[in-house]
Amino acid sequence: xxxxxxxxxxxxxxxxxxxxxxxYLRLIRSxxxxxxxxxxxxxxxxxxxxxxxxxxxxxxxxxxxxxxxxSEATAAAELRAGRKARAQLIRHDxxxxxxxxxxIEGAPAVLWLRGxxxxxxxxxxxxxxxxxxxxxxxxxARGMSAGLGEAGHTVIAGLARGxxxxxxxxxxxxxxxxxxxxxxxxxxxxxxxxxxxxxxxKGALISEQPPGMKPAARHFPARNRIISGLSxxxxxxxxxxxxxxxxxxxxxxxxxxxxxxxxxxxxxxxxAGCNQLIRDGAQLVRSAADVAEALxxxxxxxxxxxxxxxxxPSHDEVAPMNALPLRPGNARDxxxxxxxxxxxxxxxxPSPLEENDLIRDLGLPASTVNAAIQALxxxxxxxxxxxxxxxxx
Numbered sequence: 063x064x065x066x067x068x069x070x071x072x073x074x075x076x077x078x079x080x081x082x083x084x085x086y087l088r089l090i091r092s093x094x095x096x097x098x099x100x101x102x103x104x105x106x107x108x109x110x111x112x113x114x115x116x117x118x119x120x121x122x123x124x125x126x127x128x129x130x131x132x133s134e135a136t137a138a139a140e141l142r143a144g145r146k147a148r149a150q151l152i153r154h155d156x157x158x159x160x161x162x163x164x165x166i167e168g169a170p171a172v173l174w175l176r177g178x179x180x181x182x183x184x185x186x187x188x189x190x191x192x193x194x195x196x197x198x199x200x201x202x203a204r205g206m207s208a209g210l211g212e213a214g215h216t217v218i219a220g221l222a223r224g225x226x227x228x229x230x231x232x233x234x235x236x237x238x239x240x241x242x243x244x245x246x247x248x249x250x251x252x253x254x255x256x257x258x259x260x261x262x263x264k265g266a267l268i269s270e271q272p273p274g275m276k277p278a279a280r281h282f283p284a285r286n287r288i289i290s291g292l293s294x295x296x297x298x299x300x301x302x303x304x305x306x307x308x309x310x311x312x313x314x315x316x317x318x319x320x321x322x323x324x325x326x327x328x329x330x331x332x333x334a335g336c337n338q339l340i341r342d343g344a345q346l347v348r349s350a351a352d353v354a355e356a357l358x359x360x361x362x363x364x365x366x367x368x369x370x371x372x373x374x375p376s377h378d379e380v381a382p383m384n385a386l387p388l389r390p391g392n393a394r395d396x397x398x399x400x401x402x403x404x405x406x407x408x409x410x411x412p413s414p415l416e417e418n419d420l421i422r423d424l425g426l427p428a429s430t431v432n433a434a435i436q437a438l439x440x441x442x443x444x445x446x447x448x449x450x451x452x453x454x455x
Contacts, residue, residue: 085110086153087137090171092117097168143273147247149174166291166317170270174246177266181216181237186292188218190307191225191299192332197409197423199300202324203228209350211236218293220285221254225299230257234264242269243285244277283309290314294357298323301335308335320360322347330411402434410444410454417450
């Protein structure tokens with residue numbers, strides 16, 4: 063949704079020779095000019111420079127007094143910040159701008175990118191899900207992303223804790239793109255800084271926000287539309303019924319993208335969103351092979367995606383959550399036994415999990431984890447099953 067002066071659908075790209083990066087940035091950073099208003103102004107006035115000249119008069123007609131567009135100094139400071147962050151500015155009229163994203167309503171006017179822009183158009187598919195993912199969810203995310211990468215797809219996600227981080231990590235060898243809510247040099251959460259550095263080297267980090275911009279709640283829904291807009295399909299792995307993950311799924315449906323979901327145990331709240339999506343028509347998938355096969359069938363059946371139905375409204379996704387270690391071998395327990403027990407329970411679902419897989423995911427000595435498992439078993443919070451498996455009660 064645009065909050066500018068007018069509403070307008072996605073226009074065809076047109077490049078104004080007279081425009082430079084400074085004028086482009088000044089227009090999109092001007093007060094009350096969102097992406098939709100930006101595209102209409104550009105279409106009506108022929109260039110960003112001409113639109114800037116017309117803005118005060120347009121604002122006055124809309125009842126806004128003493129309106130001034132974004133200053134040259136502010137836009138120049140953003141360009142300097144981009145250079146300092148070693149980021150590349152990709153304008154909507156640039157040949158580097160991804161065609162799929164250009165087609166969505168309210169497409170970003172500019173993208174800041176760290177890495178290789180070629181990954182933006184390399185058969186992208188999004189893999190997203192819960193921040194407080196279970197061990198089974200994290201394993202599925204890694205397997206899904208690795209398989210999609212081997213099948214020639216760039217994996218798109220939002221660099222969040224849980225499923226997103228696991229998906230990025232598994233796709234590093236084959237290419238992954240992280241879409242950030244803040245600037246490309248403002249990594250959130252901070253624990254994913256090293257992962258972000260690897261993505262910038264082997265894939266790409268992108269954002270429509272200025273470098274140096276810290277992420278705020280309002281930025282995350284806008285970030286989600288880019289994740290889905292870039293992607294041929296959005297694969298959901300664990301999502302609560304009302305969650306930020308479902309915001310991205312709704313964006314995908316609105317943009318005519320394919321939505322696919324991994325089914326989960328009915329008693330696990332983290333599976334409620336996926337099960338709801340499947341019930342409402344999302345495609346049930348079990349592996350990367352299912353996703354690749356569905357995308358191939360879709361391309362043969364209907365090269366142009368069609369709009370799908372609706373899903374329940376979702377809340378913003380930026381509610382703070384406890385930090386969870388995401389990558390095997392990198393986890394560190396900084397609390398006492400109670401903290402470890404909470405982490406163990408957060409990884410378990412009613413579906414049985416191999417105890418050795420849990421220990422490996424936590425990255426802690428087996429003796430430490432076993433002691434906590436035994437305590438939880440005595441408390442009646444989990445049960446041990448045959449074959450070295452455990453499940454949450």
